[in-house]
Amino acid sequence: MHFVRGLDVKFRRMKDSRRGQIMAAARRVFAEKGIAVGIADIARAADISVGGFYLYFQNKEDLLRQLLDETGREVRAALATAFAAPGEPLARFERAGHAFFREICGRRRDALILLLRESVGFSAEVEELRKRLFQQLTDDVADAIRRVSGRNGRRGKRQAQVAALSIFGMLERVAYHYFIWETGSKDRRKVEEEALAFVRDGLGSVLLAGG
Amino acid sequence: MHFVRGLDVKFRRMKDSRRGQIMAAARRVFAEKGIAVGIADIARAADISVGGFYLYFQNKEDLLRQLLDETGREVRAALATAFAAPGEPLARFERAGHAFFREICGRRRDALILLLRESVGFSAEVEELRKRLFQQLTDDVADAIRRVSGRNGRRGKRQAQVAALSIFGMLERVAYHYFIWETGSKDRRKVEEEALAFVRDGLGSVLLAGG
Amino acid sequence: MHFVRGLDVKFRRMKDSRRGQIMAAARRVFAEKGIAVGIADIARAADISVGGFYLYFQNKEDLLRQLLDETGREVRAALATAFAAPGEPLARFERAGHAFFREICGRRRDALILLLRESVGFSAEVEELRKRLFQQLTDDVADAIRRVSGRNGRRGKRQAQVAALSIFGMLERVAYHYFIWETGSKDRRKVEEEALAFVRDGLGSVLLAGG
Amino acid sequence: MHFVRGLDVKFRRMKDSRRGQIMAAARRVFAEKGIAVGIADIARAADISVGGFYLYFQNKEDLLRQLLDETGREVRAALATAFAAPGEPLARFERAGHAFFREICGRRRDALILLLRESVGFSAEVEELRKRLFQQLTDDVADAIRRVSGRNGRRGKRQAQVAALSIFGMLERVAYHYFIWETGSKDRRKVEEEALAFVRDGLGSVLLAGG
DNA sequence: CATGAATGAGGATTCATTCAT
DNA sequence: TATGAATGAATCCTCATTCAT
Numbered sequence: 001m002h003f004v005r006g007l008d009v010k011f012r013r014m015k016d017s018r019r020g021q022i023m024a025a026a027r028r029v030f031a032e033k034g035i036a037v038g039i040a041d042i043a044r045a046a047d048i049s050v051g052g053f054y055l056y057f058q059n060k061e062d063l064l065r066q067l068l069d070e071t072g073r074e075v076r077a078a079l080a081t082a083f084a085a086p087g088e089p090l091a092r093f094e095r096a097g098h099a100f101f102r103e104i105c106g107r108r109r110d111a112l113i114l115l116l117r118e119s120v121g122f123s124a125e126v127e128e129l130r131k132r133l134f135q136q137l138t139d140d141v142a143d144a145i146r147r148v149s150g151r152n153g154r155r156g157k158r159q160a161q162v163a164a165l166s167i168f169g170m171l172e173r174v175a176y177h178y179f180i181w182e183t184g185s186k187d188r189r190k191v192e193e194e195a196l197a198f199v200r201d202g203l204g205s206v207l208l209a210g211g
Numbered sequence: 212m213h214f215v216r217g218l219d220v221k222f223r224r225m226k227d228s229r230r231g232q233i234m235a236a237a238r239r240v241f242a243e244k245g246i247a248v249g250i251a252d253i254a255r256a257a258d259i260s261v262g263g264f265y266l267y268f269q270n271k272e273d274l275l276r277q278l279l280d281e282t283g284r285e286v287r288a289a290l291a292t293a294f295a296a297p298g299e300p301l302a303r304f305e306r307a308g309h310a311f312f313r314e315i316c317g318r319r320r321d322a323l324i325l326l327l328r329e330s331v332g333f334s335a336e337v338e339e340l341r342k343r344l345f346q347q348l349t350d351d352v353a354d355a356i357r358r359v360s361g362r363n364g365r366r367g368k369r370q371a372q373v374a375a376l377s378i379f380g381m382l383e384r385v386a387y388h389y390f391i392w393e394t395g396s397k398d399r400r401k402v403e404e405e406a407l408a409f410v411r412d413g414l415g416s417v418l419l420a421g422g
Numbered sequence: 423m424h425f426v427r428g429l430d431v432k433f434r435r436m437k438d439s440r441r442g443q444i445m446a447a448a449r450r451v452f453a454e455k456g457i458a459v460g461i462a463d464i465a466r467a468a469d470i471s472v473g474g475f476y477l478y479f480q481n482k483e484d485l486l487r488q489l490l491d492e493t494g495r496e497v498r499a500a501l502a503t504a505f506a507a508p509g510e511p512l513a514r515f516e517r518a519g520h521a522f523f524r525e526i527c528g529r530r531r532d533a534l535i536l537l538l539r540e541s542v543g544f545s546a547e548v549e550e551l552r553k554r555l556f557q558q559l560t561d562d563v564a565d566a567i568r569r570v571s572g573r574n575g576r577r578g579k580r581q582a583q584v585a586a587l588s589i590f591g592m593l594e595r596v597a598y599h600y601f602i603w604e605t606g607s608k609d610r611r612k613v614e615e616e617a618l619a620f621v622r623d624g625l626g627s628v629l630l631a632g633g
Numbered sequence: 634m635h636f637v638r639g640l641d642v643k644f645r646r647m648k649d650s651r652r653g654q655i656m657a658a659a660r661r662v663f664a665e666k667g668i669a670v671g672i673a674d675i676a677r678a679a680d681i682s683v684g685g686f687y688l689y690f691q692n693k694e695d696l697l698r699q700l701l702d703e704t705g706r707e708v709r710a711a712l713a714t715a716f717a718a719p720g721e722p723l724a725r726f727e728r729a730g731h732a733f734f735r736e737i738c739g740r741r742r743d744a745l746i747l748l749l750r751e752s753v754g755f756s757a758e759v760e761e762l763r764k765r766l767f768q769q770l771t772d773d774v775a776d777a778i779r780r781v782s783g784r785n786g787r788r789g790k791r792q793a794q795v796a797a798l799s800i801f802g803m804l805e806r807v808a809y810h811y812f813i814w815e816t817g818s819k820d821r822r823k824v825e826e827e828a829l830a831f832v833r834d835g836l837g838s839v840l841l842a843g844g
Numbered sequence: 845c846a847t848g849a850a851t852g853a854g855g856a857t858t859c860a861t862t863c864a865t
Numbered sequence: 866t867a868t869g870a871a872t873g874a875a876t877c878c879t880c881a882t883t884c885a886t
Contacts, residue, residue, distance in 0.1 A: 059856075627834040
């Protein structure tokens with residue numbers, strides 16, 4: 001039985017690695033040539049046959065869904081980890097912002113492009129997934145804001161929700177500008193500082209308003 | 212000859228009206244069914260033949276380009292007009308924000324969807340156009356910020372640029388959330404207030420920092 | 423208006439002729455290479471592009487459906503015409519039998535192959551259509567038998583139904599053998615005579631039983 | 634050596650049982666989902682791997698061929714056994730007819746569907762096999778008719794051949810109608826009676842003609 | 845200017861068959 | 866013998882674009 005379980009695990013891993021290999025290739029190809037590339041291109045980039053692709057994904061939309069799920073998990077994890085470390089509330093928000101720029105924009109440009117550009121408007125179902133994903137992310141942040149501000153009334157909730165949306169919107173557009181389009185100032189450290197200063201100020205009064 | 216010129220003008224107008232008719236139909240159809248709809252659908256919605264479409268637009272991308280240009284002009288105009296009226300700097304920014312929600316999100320949902328969802332990642336050329344468009348918009352705002360703050364050094368420029376990007380990012384995501392996905396609070400007036408309060412706070416220190 | 427109607431009619435005809443051209447080509451190709459041929463083969467045989475095919479038929483199944491409908495109408499018409507002429511009941515049945523061999527097997531081998539071989543088991547929907555078609559044909563014959571025999575009780579109905587089915591079964595298998603497989607005796611006139619003699623005898627007692 | 638032979642025999646048996654297991658599963662699956670199902674479905678139904686399938690059959694067509702052969706043998710055996718028992722010639726034909734309905738239609742619906750629906754038009758080679766199979770079956774019956782009628786001239790042969798074909802055609806269509814489509818009267822006993830009465834009458838004069 | 849039938853390249857997906865293990 | 870992942874040719878269908886009328 002051990003042997004069989006061992007095999008099982010081994011196969012599961014192989015399967016996972018194959019799947020991961022395709023996902024990585026797809027992210028690369030999507031980022032470079034756009035999501036309109038054919039399955040053949042993805043398969044080629046993943047060193048696999050066209051039929052092989054369909055062994056691991058039901059169809060192109062399924063691949064995109066898994067890619068988005070993964071990206072969503074990564075972003076949430078990066079933000080949550082950075083936010084979890086002890087410190088002043090505002091400092092923790094700021095750390096989370098830095099994490100977004102460092103972990104995601106800096107290290108996962110492919111994922112960023114997928115999330116902000118290539119997956120947009122792909123299909124109704126994918127759009128629904130994007131919506132859920134953004135809701136999770138903004139809910140996470142809105143919860144954090146509410147916990148810090150202590151405001152739990154309808155107004156407090158809406159305020160936290162809007163603040164969370166605003167923060168994400170800022171991060172997104174700044175990321176799109178500097179990391180996807182690679183426009184404007186090349187000094188991303190400074191850009192990062194300014195952007196987070198803007199967040200801090202916007203957030204500051206939201207948090208203080210509750211005190 | 213007058214007659215001929217008259218005809219000419221008339222034809223130019225007819226041509227313009229035809230073109231406008233197609234563009235309006237396209238915006239409607241794109242917003243409803245996504246940019247993947249065929250030319251046939253657009254032509255049907257515009258009460259024109261498929262061949263007729265190609266008399267007014269070189270191809271689908273050309274249509275999209277013109278649609279985006281138009282939308283860009285409208286947004287700039289709405290913001291510029293609102294900002295131009297006299298008053299305190301911060302109040303003028305706020306008015307521009309209100310104009311975005313009222314004029315664009317409220318009255319031009321089709322254009323909003325096109326700008327933020329359907330045109331994203333369509334093709335390299337369209338993406339280039341989107342980039343230019345966003346640069347114009349953020350440059351407008353950044354200029355205004357710089358004029359008010361008086362800071363014209365490299366740092367001031369970057370600061371203004373980032374602030375402008377941040378403001379647009381916020382407006383975009385809030386618009387996407389409440390006007391495209393139509394999620395969350397139904398009280399858009401209040402959402403608008405909160406969002407603009409956030410902008411005001413973030414902007415406040417940028418402007419004051421220069422004083 | 424006459425002009426416009428004229429155009430309309432002309433276009434309808436052109437469209438019909440195009441459609442008919444494809445249907446004729448398809449019957450030929452199906453009979454020769456089997457229904458598994460690709461749309462490309464059908465299109466080539468019909469001197470049309472692949473896209474052109476889809477201008478006239480929703481998909482392959484739609485083509486098959488229309489082909490079967492047409493064949494069904496032809497067979498019913500051939501039998502009905504032959505049966506309608508005056509004469510003794512048995513002689514009229516016999517004439518209908520001759521019509522089947524002459525009009526359908528002799529002149530429309532393609533249609534015969536489609537009906538008895540290529541359309542079999544294509545898809546659930548087509549099988550449903552085949553079922554309806556055979557029911558119509560056997561109902562026609564069963565009605566004729568009942569009218570002649572005068573028996574309208576449950577037993578008479580069943581008897582007529584089974585006799586009609588039997589007749590069709592005979593005609594089909596004889597047709598399959600001699601006209602599709604082209605096996606056995608080459609003297610089809612004589613085969614025809616023998617087969618119809620068999621029908622006459624089987625039918626004779628059914629008809630007389632009622633007297 | 635005994636040991637080895639024993640093993641050999643055992644393996645042969647295992648091989649046979651494996652093969653039979655696959656054939657049984659295939660008949661079931663073909664009858665239910667149509668012959669278009671993939672090898673994977675058949676393998677799953679037979680509790681075997683895809684690769685395993687190819688240890689016992691060269692390819693899908695080979696499976697179909699063996700399935701048809703088997704079905705042919707069964708039908709011939711059922712008819713021959715029923716016909717072999719002593720009695721009046723006509724009564725023996727009738728018994729064979731009953732055997733067809735009882736043994737084949739009633740007990741082997743899967744085989745019936747395969748023979749009359751799923752194997753039709755599969756490929757040129759399978760069609761050839763079907764042709765041989767039907768020839769054997771009709772030759773068997775035609776021989777029996779000839780032996781009873783005593784007519785051995787060219788005309789007698791043709792007459793017997795056509796009569797045999799007619800009988801099979803009737804049985805087939807009645808079977809298709811009542812046992813495959815499961816349409817019409819639910820009282821299969823009575824249907825069977827009527828159908829065989831029809832055969833008896835048709836056959837009667839063929840047999841008597843020779844006397 | 846206007847039409848819409850026609851084109852055909854391109855993309856998604858399936859499935860019989862093979863082969864390394 | 867047995868497995869099932871891998872292959873890739875084959876097929877269906879769509880849609881931007883053209884062009885004869």
